Amino acid sequence: MAEGDTRTAKAPTNRFGQGFLTDVWYFAALSSDLKPGKLARHEILGEPVLLGRGRTGELFALRDICPHRAAPLSAGRVVADTVECPYHGWRFRTDGACAAVPSLTADQPMDISRIRVRRYPAVESQGLVFVWIGSDANSEPDHPPPVFPGVVGGAPKLVDRMVFDAHIDHAVVGLMDPAHGPYVHQQWWWRSKHSQHEKAKRFEPREAGFAMVRHEPSKNSRAYAVLGGQPLTEITFRLPGLRWEHVTVGKRQVLSLTCLTPVNERQTRITQIVWSDHPAFLLLKPFIAAGARAFLRQDGRMVDLQNEGLRYDPTLLWIDDADKQAKWYQQLKREWAASRRENRSFRNPVEPAVLKWRS
Secondary structure, X not given: OOOOOOEOOOOOOOOOOOOXXXXXXXXXXXXXXXXXXXXXEEEEOOEEEEEEEOOOOOEEEEEOOOOOOOOXXXXXXXXXXXXXXXXXXXXXXXXXXXXXXXXXXXXXXXXXXXXXXXXXXXXXXXXXXXXXXXXXXXXXXXXOOOOOOOXXXXXXXXXXXXXXXXXHHHHHHHHHOOOOHHHHOOEOXXXXXXXXXXXXXXXXXXXXXXXXXXXXXXXXXXXXXXXXXXXXXXXXXXXXXXXXXXXXEOOEEEEEEEEEEEOXXXXXXXXXXXXXXXXXXXXXXXXXXXXXXXXXXXXXHHHHHHHHHHOOOOOOXXXXXXXXXXXXXXXXXXXXXXXXXXXXXXXXXXXXXXXXXXX
């Protein structure tokens, strides 16, 4: 869209039909969520995905539908190196190939190796599980999942989860919106709508996204005071729905990572994860956790209110500069879809800029 254009952008479509990006890594779970020999059912982009570990701990992901009678494989069990369907005991290896059909008799020839369930590439990185959702069943990853700065201090200090009743586009735009804070997040320890300052922040392109480059936090953001010293923060967004804030206070670090995973066209799972080696998380963890939980639920309540208007499919007005990040997000999505469709390298459409708003 041209500068100053206030029309909302339309998300690109693909075989999923709801503006979802494919050939990309989606956050699925924490590594600690998946225990050896256990199976877990997830839904990503409207597709049922089984996540599990073999008895020795190896990670795998399969389409969570048995091709025989459609029972969810996640309701079954791990047997040796296979997943056993709870309905008729059909077994599938972790690469998706059928390994056994117990009902067959010795004189019933059948090439069961031709029976498969879809395998999804899955990897663990920094204690996180990512699943590759390809444009087709044969799509393989051509890039690794992101590596985040500031994953320090051992296990996460905070983990919070919530499902927003919103398409991922609305969830992403809502969480990156810089102007809603004084109205949606009103707490004495944060800020009020009566405490608004003019802001000017520098942005630059980053891999598959953009960043608000490192700067001193706004003076009316009181929560940073608990860190003491002179904190500096950088906020980064990356497709398909990863947003993180990396705060440094001298040699200490805080990383707050928000992962947005589309469940389907109407729901998005939000996972908030915080790592830190700062002593504040030892002394004030209950208060910090309560504040983070309150923030996420305030955003969730606003999503519910927004849905009241979205039911009527209105035209949405986006303005510069406060909504520039939302426009970048849509431009990034269009370019990602185009680069995959045209089998070429991704070209980041974001240009360095200084954005100004009041909040």
